[in-house]
Amino acid sequence: MKHSQVQIVLSNFQRALLAEEKQGFTNAGVLGGFNIFLRGILPRLEQLFPGKDLDLLRELAQNYSAFSPLRRREAFSEIRRFMQEINLEAQDIFTRSGSITDAQKSPKQQEGSDRNLDQIDNRHSFQEHKEALNSKRPKSKDHSSRTRPLQYLKGVGPERAKQLEQLGIHTIQDLLQYYPRRYEDRRKRMIAELKDGELATIEGKVVAGHVTSGKMKVIKLSIEQAGRLIQATWFNQTFVLKQYPVGTQVVITGKVRWQQQIPEILATDIEKASTNLPANDCEFSSQTILPIYSETARLSTKVIRNLIQGIIGQVEGEFPEILPPEVLRGWMDRPSAHREIHFPRNYANLRLARDRLVWEEVLFLQLAVAGLRQGMVRLGSPSLLGGEELIQSFYRGLPFQLTKAQQRVIQEIFQDMAKPQGMARLVQGDVGSGKTAVAMAALLRAVGSGYQGAMMAPTEILALQHYQSLEKVFTPLGITVVCLLGSQSKGLRESALAMIAEGQAQVVVGTHALIQEGVVFKALGLAVTDEQHRFGVRQRTMLQGKGKNPHVLVLTATPIPRTLALTLYGDLQLSVLDEMPAGRKPIITRKLTERTRPKMEKFLDEQINLGRQIYVVCPLVDESETLDIISATQRASDLQVRFPNHRVALLHGKMKGPEKEGIMKAFNGGDIDILVATTVVEVGVNVPNASVMVIESAERFGLAQLHQLRGRVGRGSEQSYCFLMTGNANSRRLDILCQTEDGFKIAEEDMRLRGTGELLGTRQHGLAELRLADLSRDGQLVEKAYQTAQEALRNPEKYELLWKEVQKRFPPERIGVN
Numbered sequence: 125m126k127h128s129q130v131q132i133v134l135s136n137f138q139r140a141l142l143a144e145e146k147q148g149f150t151n152a153g154v155l156g157g158f159n160i161f162l163r164g165i166l167p168r169l170e171q172l173f174p175g176k177d178l179d180l181l182r183e184l185a186q187n188y189s190a191f192s193p194l195r196r197r198e199a200f201s202e203i204r205r206f207m208q209e210i211n212l213e214a215q216d217i218f219t220r221s222g223s224i225t226d227a228q229k230s231p232k233q234q235e236g237s238d239r240n241l242d243q244i245d246n247r248h249s250f251q252e253h254k255e256a257l258n259s260k261r262p263k264s265k266d267h268s269s270r271t272r273p274l275q276y277l278k279g280v281g282p283e284r285a286k287q288l289e290q291l292g293i294h295t296i297q298d299l300l301q302y303y304p305r306r307y308e309d310r311r312k313r314m315i316a317e318l319k320d321g322e323l324a325t326i327e328g329k330v331v332a333g334h335v336t337s338g339k340m341k342v343i344k345l346s347i348e349q350a351g352r353l354i355q356a357t358w359f360n361q362t363f364v365l366k367q368y369p370v371g372t373q374v375v376i377t378g379k380v381r382w383q384q385q386i387p388e389i390l391a392t393d394i395e396k397a398s399t400n401l402p403a404n405d406c407e408f409s410s411q412t413i414l415p416i417y418s419e420t421a422r423l424s425t426k427v428i429r430n431l432i433q434g435i436i437g438q439v440e441g442e443f444p445e446i447l448p449p450e451v452l453r454g455w456m457d458r459p460s461a462h463r464e465i466h467f468p469r470n471y472a473n474l475r476l477a478r479d480r481l482v483w484e485e486v487l488f489l490q491l492a493v494a495g496l497r498q499g500m501v502r503l504g505s506p507s508l509l510g511g512e513e514l515i516q517s518f519y520r521g522l523p524f525q526l527t528k529a530q531q532r533v534i535q536e537i538f539q540d541m542a543k544p545q546g547m548a549r550l551v552q553g554d555v556g557s558g559k560t561a562v563a564m565a566a567l568l569r570a571v572g573s574g575y576q577g578a579m580m581a582p583t584e585i586l587a588l589q590h591y592q593s594l595e596k597v598f599t600p601l602g603i604t605v606v607c608l609l610g611s612q613s614k615g616l617r618e619s620a621l622a623m624i625a626e627g628q629a630q631v632v633v634g635t636h637a638l639i640q641e642g643v644v645f646k647a648l649g650l651a652v653t654d655e656q657h658r659f660g661v662r663q664r665t666m667l668q669g670k671g672k673n674p675h676v677l678v679l680t681a682t683p684i685p686r687t688l689a690l691t692l693y694g695d696l697q698l699s700v701l702d703e704m705p706a707g708r709k710p711i712i713t714r715k716l717t718e719r720t721r722p723k724m725e726k727f728l729d730e731q732i733n734l735g736r737q738i739y740v741v742c743p744l745v746d747e748s749e750t751l752d753i754i755s756a757t758q759r760a761s762d763l764q765v766r767f768p769n770h771r772v773a774l775l776h777g778k779m780k781g782p783e784k785e786g787i788m789k790a791f792n793g794g795d796i797d798i799l800v801a802t803t804v805v806e807v808g809v810n811v812p813n814a815s816v817m818v819i820e821s822a823e824r825f826g827l828a829q830l831h832q833l834r835g836r837v838g839r840g841s842e843q844s845y846c847f848l849m850t851g852n853a854n855s856r857r858l859d860i861l862c863q864t865e866d867g868f869k870i871a872e873e874d875m876r877l878r879g880t881g882e883l884l885g886t887r888q889h890g891l892a893e894l895r896l897a898d899l900s901r902d903g904q905l906v907e908k909a910y911q912t913a914q915e916a917l918r919n920p921e922k923y924e925l926l927w928k929e930v931q932k933r934f935p936p937e938r939i940g941v942n
Contacts, residue, residue: 130214133168134207140165141203149196151189159188173213180206186852190824198418208390209379211340211359274299278434279427287423296435297442302428303465303481303895304415307474310377311412315352318389320382326354326389327397330372333365347376356391364394373397413468432466439463446925451912456480465896479905482897487909487916489894491927492934494917505546505673506649511572514601518568521597522561529703530558534565536699537677541569541650547675553701554867555835556708559679560593562701563652566677567594571603571630575649575674578632580639582654584609584781585788589810590654591633598631608634608643611781652677681832681867711838713846713862715822717853724847725766728798728816732770736815736842737791738798741833743824745776745802753821760800770797777804803829805836812840822848823855827874830858831867 140161144153154161162185169178180202188196274295275285293299310325318324328349336342343358343365356376358364368374378391417428439462446458456464456473461480468474519526526534533551540547553559567577579594581587591607598605606620606629623629627646632638651674716724728738740763742756754762760774773796775787784804791799792811799805799814803825817837822830830848838844848858860873899906916923 129168130172133165133172134210134214137165138207141200141207144196145200149200151196157189159185162188169210173210176210176213186823186855197420205379208359212342212357212381212390277431279431284423284427287420290420291418291423296438299432299435300439300442300462300466301895302417302432305418306416307468308377308414308416309412310414312375315349315354315387318354318380318382318387320380322380323377324380324389325375325377327373327375328354330368330370330374333368333370335362335365345374347374353386355386355388356394357388358391368394368396413471413474415466436463436466446929448922455483458484478896482902483905483909483912485894486897486902486906487912487926488930488933490909490913491916491930494913505544505675506573506575507544508541508569508573508575508649508675510574511569514568514572514603515565517601518564518597521600524705526561527558527701527703527705529701530562533562533699533701536697537562537566538569540697541566541675546673547677547697549676549697549699550678550680551699551701552680554704554865555681555832556839557681557701557704559654559681559701560590563654563677563679564594564597566650566652567631568598568601568603570650570675573649575647576624576627576630576632576645577650577652578634578638578645578648578674579652579654581633581635583777583804584611584635585784585804585809586654587633587635588785588788593810594631594633603630604628605631605633608632608637609781610635610637612637648674650675650677652679654679681835708838709841709843710865711817711834711844711846713834713848713865715848715850715853715855715858715862717850721849724818724849727845728818729767729770731816731845732767732797735813737794737796737811737813738816738818739805739814739833739836740798740800740818740820741805742800742802742820745778753824756800756802759820763798763800767798771795772798772800775799775801775804777802803833805833809836810839811836815840815842815844817844817846818849819847820849822850822858823852827857827861827870828867830861831865831870834861834865 140154140158142153144151144158146153151157151159162181166178166181166185169176169181184199184203188199191199274280274288274293275282277296280288288294288299291302293302308323312327313324315326315328318326326347326349328347330345331348331353332346334344341360341362343361345356345364345368347354347356356378373396375395375397376389376391377393378389381388381390415425415429415432417425419425419428439459443458443462445452447455455461456476456479458480461477461484464473464477465481468477537547537549537551540549551559551562553562563579567579570577579590581590587607587609591605595605604623606623608617608620608624612620620629620632621642621644624632625644625646632645637643653676731738740759742754742759744753744755746755746757756774756776760772764772773787773790775784775791779787787796787799788809790796791814794813814837817834819825819830819833825833834846837846846861848861850858852858857873860870864870897905916926920927
């Protein structure tokens with residue numbers, strides 16, 4: 125290994141880190157993007173430091189561009205710790221020559237690496253706290269502790285108050301709800317029991333100290349404990365020698381390196397051992413489970429911890445108990461939970477505190493969403509019992525036999541529609557399970573009972589497809605279907621509005637245009653919302669408000685894990701279409717790299733010559749200066765050159781409605797061989813002759829989204845294929861998709877890997893409010909919250925304090941706003 129090579133590589137790395145940090149973690153600090161820089165420098169690091177664990181950098185090179193700037197900020201603390209270790213390795217190799225460059229300087233003390241404390245890890249970043257807290261910032265002008273400015277607290281002045289506001293912390297209550305993101309085990313250990321690579325805390329006496337010469341100062345303290353020595357190491361922090369001279373009893377935390385006879389600890393924290401401190405300070409210093417908070421450059425975790433420690437005595441006033449005594453049994457009381465989540469006395473208390481707070485925040489969200497619809501449900505809905513002849517005619521005209529699952533769900537819907545309480549049912553069905561046929565039966569029940577039915581879809585492409593499907597089936601039955609879209613001409617729109625208002629339009633299909641003020645129904649009896657996750661709660665209830673409390677049917681082809689369904693739709697009855705139509709062939713799914721593209725394109729040619737059609741989906745419409753991924757526009761151009769004798773077309777969301785409609789009509793009619801598109805084709809598009817789905821840069825999509833895209837093929841009788849093009853041949857995430865077509869398994873895995881907020885869109889569902897809950901592993905707590913929510917809905921008087929707290933946290937006018 126050449127000295128100069130190491131210097132150059134580490135110098136470049138450090139400059140890139142500083143540039144990216146200066147740009148605010150926007151992936152723009154380095155030409156082409158910081159993730160591209162990482163990919164380029166990885167081979168050099170592998171060559172210069174063989175055997176070094178570089179998995180962290182490989183993961184960041186793969187995923188950094190998909191992270192939010194604030195998730196990137198957190199990743200940087202891990203990179204800095206990596207740089208600290210690699211600097212030490214370089215110094216070991218070249219001895220203390222003093223010629224290591226400025227580029228290798230380590231930042232100030234870094235936090236220790238994560239320690240898995242029996243899965244107790246509060247994973248939400250401070251951006252999620254900020255969004256949640258900013259949305260609930262108190263507007264009252266009283267001077268209670270909830271609204272008293274933080275700058276008057278001990279240790280907080282005007283400047284620090286501004287720093288806290290950047291984290292979304294404005295009041296004492298906000299500060300107490302700024303939960304630790306993880307915990308460090310600070311139990312003091314003996315040197316003999318330390319293991320290489322672990323994070324550990326030791327106490328001992330400083331017996332020697334020295335610093336290397338040169339541009340980068342390496343500070344080492346020799347610590348003696350019970351006759352054994354360990355060396356503690358820092359970079360460029362010469363104050364350590366003055367602050368902790370020989371003879372000082374110290375407590376040090378850091379990562380252990382046991383490569384020599386004398387072990388070493390890369391120190392992340394040092395303090396004098398507590399002697400003769402006031403009782404309160406002594407209790408804090410001897411904390412063995414230390415909370416670690418999401419921090420900024422100017423607000424360290426230690427500062428935040430000290431501020432919270434100063435107000436922890438106010439938890440009784442800020443978080444009084446809101447549960448009836450009989451319900452409280454089995455839960456830690458509310459004030460204690462807020463105290464223990466910050467400063468747990470032991471792991472058992474920490475677990476109890478987290479359980480109480482997770483259960484409580486899920487319960488609040490369930491009740492908030494349920495309460496929004498509760499008001500409408502109480503008004504009473506029409507009992508819909510007619511249309512039996514229409515329904516039987518519809519069954520007879522179907523070219524296939526309904527599955528048992530479809531028959532069961534239709535009966536559940538009919539039973540609901542017969543009751544005056546009003547149906548509120550969520551139908552979950554995997555791609556191709558036959559939700560449209562179920563919705564058609566429900567619409568016929570409404571029309572046959574003398575009412576109108578409405579169906580709202582998230583995109584014009586899907587709305588048009590539903591319109592064409594419904595018109596084809598309903599027109600022979602004498603039912604008038606109209607379509608209402610935002611892109612329609614004024615004449616068409618006015619004609620449709622008149623038919624809806626007069627009742628001539630018995631079934632109305634549309635997009636968000638359906639919930640605009642000018643749309644008036646004569647007698648809306650059933651409101652169907654398709655692709656549920658695309659709409660906020662408020663939008664759904666606006667459609668519901670178009671009639672005198674119509675029945676509500678919610679459809680989703682995105683399988684929702686049970687924990688998430690209970691959290692977001694706790695007040696809805698749940699139906700699952702868990703059976704696929706007979707004769708469907710499994711879709712063959714393969715993960716491919718650029719090396720296999722020529723072979724894949726040859727296969728596409730063969731499929732087109734057999735009369736099949738192809739989808740090619742890209743994550744971007746146009747080229748990006750910062751992202752090294754192919755755009756739909758470029759791929760369409762390339763494919764036209766590659767297949768001059770085949771018809772290639774481009775479809776994306778920026779196109780105008782009539783243009784999109786024309787392209788889809790041509791593809792449906794077999795006039796286009798290869799359709800290159802963005803995710804505008806993700807849901808609902810139905811072209812049975814399409815047999816191959818190619819997804820470019822597949823690693824940039826979520827698993828559930830990939831599953832949806834795959835579901836666009838496999839709708840005919842021919843064998844279908846899905847090819848996931850990726851730059852990462854070892855992606856375990858994509859392996860899951862290759863191994864199963866079970867949408868529910870895929871959704872569970874997607875939620876586990878990406879978190880709930882990204883799975884369905886945080887802002888749409890209030891999931892920003894979930895600061896502690898992790899729905900992928902808190903299933904039991906979600907179930908318990910659901911049971912309590914049902915009880916609270918049945919007996920609101922018994923839970924008066926709980927309901928008041930829910931209304932305070934979730935004002936009805938704010939729920940579901942996108």
